[in-house]
Amino acid sequence: MAGKNGRVYEQLFSPTVQHTLDLVGIFVFAISGALLAVRKNFDVFGIAVLAEVTALGGGLFRDLVIGAVPPAAFTDLGYFLTPLLATLLVFFLHPHVERLQTGVNIFDAAGLGLFCVAGTTKAYDYGLGLTASACLGLTTAVGGGVLRDVLANEVPSLLRWDRDLYAVPAIVGSAMVALCIRYEALTPFTSGLAVVTAFVLRLLALRFHWRAPRAWNRRSTVVEGD
Amino acid sequence: MAGKNGRVYEQLFSPTVQHTLDLVGIFVFAISGALLAVRKNFDVFGIAVLAEVTALGGGLFRDLVIGAVPPAAFTDLGYFLTPLLATLLVFFLHPHVERLQTGVNIFDAAGLGLFCVAGTTKAYDYGLGLTASACLGLTTAVGGGVLRDVLANEVPSLLRWDRDLYAVPAIVGSAMVALCIRYEALTPFTSGLAVVTAFVLRLLALRFHWRAPRAWNRRSTVVEGD
Amino acid sequence: MAGKNGRVYEQLFSPTVQHTLDLVGIFVFAISGALLAVRKNFDVFGIAVLAEVTALGGGLFRDLVIGAVPPAAFTDLGYFLTPLLATLLVFFLHPHVERLQTGVNIFDAAGLGLFCVAGTTKAYDYGLGLTASACLGLTTAVGGGVLRDVLANEVPSLLRWDRDLYAVPAIVGSAMVALCIRYEALTPFTSGLAVVTAFVLRLLALRFHWRAPRAWNRRSTVVEGD
Numbered sequence: 001m002a003g004k005n006g007r008v009y010e011q012l013f014s015p016t017v018q019h020t021l022d023l024v025g026i027f028v029f030a031i032s033g034a035l036l037a038v039r040k041n042f043d044v045f046g047i048a049v050l051a052e053v054t055a056l057g058g059g060l061f062r063d064l065v066i067g068a069v070p071p072a073a074f075t076d077l078g079y080f081l082t083p084l085l086a087t088l089l090v091f092f093l094h095p096h097v098e099r100l101q102t103g104v105n106i107f108d109a110a111g112l113g114l115f116c117v118a119g120t121t122k123a124y125d126y127g128l129g130l131t132a133s134a135c136l137g138l139t140t141a142v143g144g145g146v147l148r149d150v151l152a153n154e155v156p157s158l159l160r161w162d163r164d165l166y167a168v169p170a171i172v173g174s175a176m177v178a179l180c181i182r183y184e185a186l187t188p189f190t191s192g193l194a195v196v197t198a199f200v201l202r203l204l205a206l207r208f209h210w211r212a213p214r215a216w217n218r219r220s221t222v223v224e225g226d
Numbered sequence: 227m228a229g230k231n232g233r234v235y236e237q238l239f240s241p242t243v244q245h246t247l248d249l250v251g252i253f254v255f256a257i258s259g260a261l262l263a264v265r266k267n268f269d270v271f272g273i274a275v276l277a278e279v280t281a282l283g284g285g286l287f288r289d290l291v292i293g294a295v296p297p298a299a300f301t302d303l304g305y306f307l308t309p310l311l312a313t314l315l316v317f318f319l320h321p322h323v324e325r326l327q328t329g330v331n332i333f334d335a336a337g338l339g340l341f342c343v344a345g346t347t348k349a350y351d352y353g354l355g356l357t358a359s360a361c362l363g364l365t366t367a368v369g370g371g372v373l374r375d376v377l378a379n380e381v382p383s384l385l386r387w388d389r390d391l392y393a394v395p396a397i398v399g400s401a402m403v404a405l406c407i408r409y410e411a412l413t414p415f416t417s418g419l420a421v422v423t424a425f426v427l428r429l430l431a432l433r434f435h436w437r438a439p440r441a442w443n444r445r446s447t448v449v450e451g452d
Numbered sequence: 453m454a455g456k457n458g459r460v461y462e463q464l465f466s467p468t469v470q471h472t473l474d475l476v477g478i479f480v481f482a483i484s485g486a487l488l489a490v491r492k493n494f495d496v497f498g499i500a501v502l503a504e505v506t507a508l509g510g511g512l513f514r515d516l517v518i519g520a521v522p523p524a525a526f527t528d529l530g531y532f533l534t535p536l537l538a539t540l541l542v543f544f545l546h547p548h549v550e551r552l553q554t555g556v557n558i559f560d561a562a563g564l565g566l567f568c569v570a571g572t573t574k575a576y577d578y579g580l581g582l583t584a585s586a587c588l589g590l591t592t593a594v595g596g597g598v599l600r601d602v603l604a605n606e607v608p609s610l611l612r613w614d615r616d617l618y619a620v621p622a623i624v625g626s627a628m629v630a631l632c633i634r635y636e637a638l639t640p641f642t643s644g645l646a647v648v649t650a651f652v653l654r655l656l657a658l659r660f661h662w663r664a665p666r667a668w669n670r671r672s673t674v675v676e677g678d
Contacts, residue, residue, distance in 0.1 A: 159498030272611030
C-alpha cells in the first residue's frame, strides 16, 4: 500500500525493533492520558477511552490523511491492548504512578521523539512531500495529546503559553528526518539521532522551563478586555 | 466495496428492515443532540448541527476508518433528513419532548443497541479483525454522543463517573456480535439478541443507576489537589 | 481522482484564479484563528496551530469525506504556508489587526462565500449527490471555525444564538451552486454570483445583527433550570 516514495519507514529498523518502539511510545502516551482521566475524576471506562485516544489519536489522524485505511490502530491488536494495560496500571497504582511523574515525563519525551520520526517517515512513504511529511510527523507526535485535552474539556496544553515547549522538539525531530530524506542520508543512525534530539530538547525544556513567546504588546490586549 | 470478509452485514436483515432500523437509531440520537442544543441555548441552526452530529458522527467516523468513502451519512438522503425532522420536532415541541425524557431514554437505548451491532458487522464486512470490529461497533454507538458533548463544550457524559453505564451495554452488544461471527453463529436472531441485550442492559443501568468504579485511592488524589 | 460527476470545479475558473481565491480564503480564515489564539493567551505555536486549523480544517474534513487523500491541505505548500504568514502578521501587528476588525470581518465573509462554493463543486466532482455536496460546501466553509473554537475550548460561535447569522449565508451559497448544477447553469458567472450572495448576506447579517430564532417556549426551559 506504500506510495511512490518507497518504503523508507520499513527499512529503517527491523520490523521487530520498530514495533517495539511503537508500543513503547503508545504505552507512555496512554499513561499520560490515563493520569489526566483520573485527575478529571472519570470512571474506569473514561480512563480507558482517554488512554486509547491519547496513544492512538495522532497516528490515526495521520493514517486517515495519507489514506492508510484501516489505520494501524485498528489492524494491530498490540496497539489496541497496550493502552488497556496502561489503564489497568493507572487504575490500580495511580498514586504511585503520579509519584513517578518525572519518570512519566521522560517516557513521554521518548514517545514524542519516536512518534515524530515514525510519523514523518510513514507520511513520506505514502507519497507526501517533505514539508507535508514533517508536518504530519509533528501531528502524529502531538495529535493524541490535543485530542486528550479536548475530550477532557481543557485547553490543549500544546497551545498554552504557560507550559514548557512541547511542539518545538517534535518540529526539530521531524525537520531533521525530512532533511535527511532530502539529502538521502536517512539511516537507522540519523533517524535515531532525530529521535534523541527531540527527546533531549524536550527534557531540557522541562528542566529549564523553556517557553515560547506570546504575541507582542500582549499586555495592551489584556487591558482591552477579553 | 465490501472487503474480504464478505457481506455479513447485508445478509442479516432485509435491506428495508435494516434501513428502517438505521433511521430509527439516527432519529433518537438526533433527538438527544437537539435537546442538549436547546438546553445550551443554541439557535435553530445550532440545534440542527448538533442533531446531525450526534446522529451521524459515530457512523461517519467508522466509515472514514474502514475506508467506506463517501460515508453513508453523505450518500443516503434519509440519513441527512432524519435529524432535520428531529430538529423541527424539538424546536417546536421541546417542553413536551423533555417531559417525555423517559421515552427519549428508551429510544436512545434502542439506538445504542442498534448502532453497536450494525457498526460491528459493517466494520467486519470491510475486512477488520474481530476485536477491531467490536471496537468500531462501540465507537459507532457512542461516537456521536461524544462529538455532541465536545461541540457543546461539555465533558463527554460517556467519560463521567457520575453517569449511568453507557459504554458497557454497547461493549457487550459488540462483543456478542464478534463472538457470533467467530463461531459462525451470526443470524438475524443472534444479532437481534445482541441488540436487545445492549438495550436491556442500558435500561437496567438507567433504572438502578449502575455506575463504573473510579480509580483506587481516588480520595488521596483529591487531597493532593488539582 | 475526480469521480463520476466530472470536473465541474476545475472548469469554473482558470487554475490560477481558483488557486488565488483559495489562498485568499485561507488567509482570512487564518487571521481569525490567529486573533482568537492571541485573545486566549496562546504562545506563538498555539497561534500557528489555530491559524492552520481554522484555515484548513473545513477543507481537510471535506477531502477526507470524499476520499480525496492526501487532502489538498497536505499537497499544496501554499495552503500550508499562508496560515504561517497570517501568524507572523498577527504575532507582530495584532493590536493593529484587531483595530481592523471590520476589515477582518469583510475578508472572513469573503472566505465564507468562496469556501462554500468551492466546497460544493469539489464534493460534486467526487461523485456526491447534490444535497450532500451542498452540505459539504457548508461544512467546508464553517468547519474550520468550529474546530478553532473547539480547540480554544469555547462553544463554537456557529452554534450560539447571540452571534450574527453565519451558517445561513453559506447555506444559501451552497444551495445556489447545487441548483445551478442541477439545471446545468453552473458558469463562472453564476458561481461568482453564489460567492457574492453569501458574502453580501453575511455582511448584512453583521450590519443589522440578524440572528436565528431559538426554540419556542425557551423561557419556560430556562426557568426549569440547567
